[in-house]
Amino acid sequence: xxxxxxxxxxxxxxxxxxxxxxxxxxxxxxxxxxxxxxxxxxxxxxxxxxxxxxxxxxxxxxxxxxxxxxxxxxxxxxxxxxxxxxxxxxxxxxxxxxxxxxxxxxxxxxxxxxxxxxxxxxxxxxxxxxxxxxxxxxxxxxxxxxxxxxxxxxxxxxxxxxxxxxxxxxxxxxxxxxxxxxxxxxxxxxxxxxxxxxxxxxxxxxxxxxxxxxxxxxxxxxxxxxxxxxxxxxxxxxxxxxxxxxxxxxxxxxxxxxxxxxxxxxxxxxxxxxxxxxxxxxxxxxxxxxxxxxxxxxxxxxxxxxxxxxxxxxxxxxxxxxxxxxxxxxxxxxxxxxxxxxxxxxxxxxxxxxxxxxxxxxxxxxxxxxxxxxxxxxxxxxxxxxxxxxxxxxxxxxxxxxxxxxxxxxxxxxxxxxxxxxxxxxxxxxxxxxxxxxxxxxxxxxxxxxxxxxxx
Amino acid sequence: xxxxxxxxxxxxxxxxxxxxxxxxxxxxxxxxxxxxxxxxxxxxxxxxxxxxxxxxxxxxxxxxxxxxxxxxxxxxxxxxxxxxxxxxxxxxxxxxxxxxxxxxxxxxxxxxxxxxxxxxxxxxxxxxxxxxxxxxxxxxxxxxxxxxxxxxxxxxxxxxxxxxxxxxxxxxxxxxxxxxxxx
Numbered sequence: 001x002x003x004x005x006x007x008x009x010x011x012x013x014x015x016x017x018x019x020x021x022x023x024x025x026x027x028x029x030x031x032x033x034x035x036x037x038x039x040x041x042x043x044x045x046x047x048x049x050x051x052x053x054x055x056x057x058x059x060x061x062x063x064x065x066x067x068x069x070x071x072x073x074x075x076x077x078x079x080x081x082x083x084x085x086x087x088x089x090x091x092x093x094x095x096x097x098x099x100x101x102x103x104x105x106x107x108x109x110x111x112x113x114x115x116x117x118x119x120x121x122x123x124x125x126x127x128x129x130x131x132x133x134x135x136x137x138x139x140x141x142x143x144x145x146x147x148x149x150x151x152x153x154x155x156x157x158x159x160x161x162x163x164x165x166x167x168x169x170x171x172x173x174x175x176x177x178x179x180x181x182x183x184x185x186x187x188x189x190x191x192x193x194x195x196x197x198x199x200x201x202x203x204x205x206x207x208x209x210x211x212x213x214x215x216x217x218x219x220x221x222x223x224x225x226x227x228x229x230x231x232x233x234x235x236x237x238x239x240x241x242x243x244x245x246x247x248x249x250x251x252x253x254x255x256x257x258x259x260x261x262x263x264x265x266x267x268x269x270x271x272x273x274x275x276x277x278x279x280x281x282x283x284x285x286x287x288x289x290x291x292x293x294x295x296x297x298x299x300x301x302x303x304x305x306x307x308x309x310x311x312x313x314x315x316x317x318x319x320x321x322x323x324x325x326x327x328x329x330x331x332x333x334x335x336x337x338x339x340x341x342x343x344x345x346x347x348x349x350x351x352x353x354x355x356x357x358x359x360x361x362x363x364x365x366x367x368x369x370x371x372x373x374x375x376x377x378x379x380x381x382x383x384x385x386x387x388x389x390x391x392x393x394x395x396x397x398x399x400x401x402x403x404x405x406x407x408x409x410x411x412x413x414x415x416x417x418x419x420x421x422x423x424x425x426x427x428x429x430x431x432x433x434x435x436x437x438x439x440x441x442x443x444x445x446x447x448x449x450x451x452x453x454x455x456x
Numbered sequence: 457x458x459x460x461x462x463x464x465x466x467x468x469x470x471x472x473x474x475x476x477x478x479x480x481x482x483x484x485x486x487x488x489x490x491x492x493x494x495x496x497x498x499x500x501x502x503x504x505x506x507x508x509x510x511x512x513x514x515x516x517x518x519x520x521x522x523x524x525x526x527x528x529x530x531x532x533x534x535x536x537x538x539x540x541x542x543x544x545x546x547x548x549x550x551x552x553x554x555x556x557x558x559x560x561x562x563x564x565x566x567x568x569x570x571x572x573x574x575x576x577x578x579x580x581x582x583x584x585x586x587x588x589x590x591x592x593x594x595x596x597x598x599x600x601x602x603x604x605x606x607x608x609x610x611x612x613x614x615x616x617x618x619x620x621x622x623x624x625x626x627x628x629x630x631x632x633x634x635x636x637x638x639x
Contacts, residue, residue: 001579002551006637007596011553011626013636068628255635 014068018222018287019253021260022280023073024060025113025198027205027213027273028052030079036087042099049076049100052212052270053107063263069256071264073422075111076104077203077215082117086126093133094140101141111186113145113203118193120155121446123164131161134168138183139175145201151191151391153398156449162391163441165189166384170407173376177409180417184406185371189387191394191401196274197330202402213273215330216261219280220253222287224313228295242296243316250277250320258325276330277321278366279313281341283424289313289334290343301336301344302353302361310334311364331400333366339419339426340371349427355386356432363393368401373417373426376409378434383407384441386431396450458507459488459536460516466529468499476501479523483516484508504536547600549578549630552614555590556623563595569617573610575599590624598630 013019033044053076060071078084078100085096097115104112115137117127127148134146148168150161169189173181188202195206198217205213227249231237237245257275265272281289293301296309314333321328336358338344347353355372362368368390374383387403394401408417411428418425464476477487485505492501507516517533524531554566563582570577577597585592601607611627618625 001581001598002596002633002637004581004583004594004596006633007551007553007581008591008594010628010633010636011555014628015624015626066629067632068626069632251639252636256632259631259635 022219078114082130090132097137104143135171214265218257246316254324274329288343300352337370339424345426
C-alpha cells in the first residue's frame with residue numbers, strides 16, 4: 001500500500017496541477033503507399049492511415065480513463081509528403097492535403113502532421129511542389145500541419161529555402177487574413193528537426209522510423225511550478241536544490257507518459273517509440289511555463305535572469321526524463337510559445353519580453369520562436385532574417401530550433417490576436433526595423449555547416 | 457501443517473512485537489508472516505505461524521494470554537487448517553480515493569457499493585480529521601478488479617455514490633501510483 005502522502009501527491013498532480021498526456025501521436029510510414037497515380041496514392045494513404053488509426057482516439061480515451069490521466073490530443077504524423085509524393089505537382093499536393101484533412105476527420109484526430117519537406121541541403125522537385133502548395137493547403141484545410149527543415153548542423157543553412165519559407169509564410173498569412181493569419185500557426189520552419197516528435201506543428205515520421213510507431217508527449221508545467229512553490233514555502237533552497245526538485249518531478253511526469261504510451265501501443269499492437277517530455281503550456285492559468293519563472297522569483301519571463309532560469313529548467317527536465325526512460329526523444333525540454341502560454345503572452349504584452357530576448361532564450365529552450373505574432377507589414381527580408389537567425393542558433397549549437405511566426409495581416413504591434421483553442425491569444429510583438437529590405441537573405445545559396453559538424 | 461493466525465491488540469508501546477514473538481518461539485511456533493499497524497496509538501499485529509503438530513489454536517491462545525496477562529494484550533487465535541489458497545485470478549488493481557467533508561458512514565456506504573459488485577477491498581486507508589477540508593478526510597481503497605466484475609458499472613456506481621455524499625472521487629489504476637512514487 002502507498003503512504004498517505006504518496007496517494008495525495010499523485011492525486012494532486014492530476015487534479016490541481018494539470019498533469020496530462022499532452023499528445024499521443026501515431027506515426028505512420030507512407031512509403032509503401034507511393035504511386036505515380038494521384039488517385040491510387042490517395043486511396044493507398046487513406047487505407048493505411050485508417051487501418052492503423054481507426055481506434056486510436058477510443059484507445060487513448062480508455063487508457064486515459066483507466067489511469068485518471070487525460071490524453072488531451074490524439075494525433076497522427078506521417079512520412080514527409082514531399083518525399084512520398086515527390087512526383088506530384090503543387091496543385092496535386094493541395095489535393096493530397098485535402099485527402100489527409102478528410103482522413104483526419106474520419107478518425108477524429110485534431111491534427112495530422114507531415115505535410116513536410118527536408119531541404120537543408122537542397123530543394124528537390126517534390127520539395128518545391130510542397131513548399132509552393134503550403135499556403136493554399138493550410139488555408140483550405142483545418143487539420144493539416146506543415147513543416148520544412150531548412151538547416152542542420154551537418155548541412156548548414158539553405159538560405160534559398162529560408163527565403164522561400166519567408167514568402168510562403170507571408171502568402172499563408174494573406175490567404176487567411178480574415179482569421180488573423182491562422183494558417184501560419186500550423187507551419188514550422190526547422191533546424192535539426194527531430195524525426196520522432198509527437199508535438200505539432202512539426203511532427204512527422206522520419207525515414208529511419210518503423211512502419212508505425214506510437215510517440216508520446218507529456219506536459220507538466222503546472223506540476224513543476226507547484227513542486228517549486230511547495231518546496232520553497234517550506235525552506236530556503238539554493239538553485240542547485242531547486243534544479244534537483246525539477247529533475248525529480250520531471251522524472252515522475254515522464255514515467256506517467258511512458259506508462260500510458262506503452263499501453264496504447266500494446267493495445268493497438270504498434271511499436272512504442274519515445275516519450276517526449278516537454279513542458280508544453282496551454283493558455284490556462286496554472287498550466288504555464290511563464291509561471292515557473294515567477295515561482296523561481298523573477299517578475300516575469302523576459303526580465304534579466306530569464307535565460308539562465310530557462311537553461312536550468314530545460315536541463316533539469318532533460319535529466320529527469322533521461323533517468324525515467326530509456327526511450328526519450330523528440331524535443332524534451334521547455335517550450336516557450338508566446339500565444340499558447342497565458343503568462344508569456346502577458347509578459348510580451350506588458351513589455352517584459354521582447355522578440356530579441358525571446359530569440360536569446362531560444363538558445364537554451366527546446367524549440368525556438370514559437371507562436372509569435374508579428375505585424376502584418378513585416379517585409380519578406382526581415383522575416384527571412386528572423387528565420388535565418390533562429391536557424392543559425394540551431395545549427396551552431398547542434399540543437400533543434402524552429403520558427404512558428406505569424407505576420408498578422410492588417411495588424412500592428414500592440415494589437416491583439418486570438419487564434420482560438422490551444423493556439424491561444426496574444427498581443428502582436430514589436431519587431432524593430434520591420435520595414436527594412438536588406439539584401440543579405442537574398443544572396444541565397446548556403447551558409448556552410450560549422451567546423452564542429454566535421455565529426456565522423 | 458498446523459497453521460494459525462494470531463491477532464494482537466494493545467495500546468502501543470515499545471516491546472510488543474519482541475515480547476509476542478519471543479512467547480511464540482517458546483511455544484514452538486515458527487513465524488511465517490507478520491504485519492502490524494498503529495492507528496491513533498493503538499497497536500494491531502497479525503502473526504501467521506506454524507504451530508507444533510497436535511497443538512490446538514485454543515491451547516496457543518490460552519498459553520499466550522497467560523504469558524502476556526500483565527501486558528494488557530487482547531489476543532485472538534484461529535486455525536487456518538482447511539483455508540485453501542486463493543485461486544490466482546487475472547486482476548487489475550485500482551485505487552479508489554475519495555476526499556471531502558466528514559460525515560458518519562462514509563466507509564460503510566462506499567464499501568457497500570464495492571462489495572455489491574463482488575469486488576474485494578484488499579487495503580483500506582481512511583483518515584478522518586473532521587470538518588470540511590477535503591485533504592483532512594481522505595479514504596483510499598485498493599480494489600482488485602477481476603474479469604468477472606463489471607468494472608465500468610462499478611466505477612459509475614461509485615461516482616454516483618460519491619456525488620451523493622459530496623465527495624470528490626478518483627479511480628485510478630495502481631500503476632500510476634507506482635510510476636509516480638516508486639523508482
